[in-house]
Amino acid sequence: MKHCQWCDEAFETSVSYQIYCSSECRDAATKEKIAERYQLSRISRRAGKVRKCKTCEQQLSIYNDDQICSKCLINPIDISIALKDIKRLSNGKD
Numbered sequence: 001m002k003h004c005q006w007c008d009e010a011f012e013t014s015v016s017y018q019i020y021c022s023s024e025c026r027d028a029a030t031k032e033k034i035a036e037r038y039q040l041s042r043i044s045r046r047a048g049k050v051r052k053c054k055t056c057e058q059q060l061s062i063y064n065d066d067q068i069c070s071k072c073l074i075n076p077i078d079i080s081i082a083l084k085d086i087k088r089l090s091n092g093k094d
Contacts, residue, residue, distance in 0.1 A: 005029065 001010045004021035006029045011021035020026040046062040053060055053069040060069060 002013050002018070003010055004025050005019045006025035007021065009021050020029060042065075043062050051060040051064075051067075052058065053072055054067050055072040056069060058069050058071070060067075064070075066073070
């Protein structure tokens with residue numbers, strides 16, 4: 001008896017080198033490996049390049065998939081509205 005490397009279920013092997021219990025587990029593991037390799041290749045392609053935020057021109061991290069930085073993702077108008085609501089609620093005005 002072996003344990004599937006994807007779902008950890010015990011199963012009987014049909015060949016000595018079998019590591020997945022079913023074709024579904026094998027396909028799911030393969031898809032995950034392909035996605036990991038793709039993500040690593042995207043990061044490595046960015047390693048030598050200088051990328052800048054489209055709104056504030058700050059240098060972006062190689063791990064940032066967006067074209068704008070995290071500071072620009074937050075809308076300052078939404079923050080000011082939220083702060084006004086918090087102040088209103090803390091003053092007992094509802």
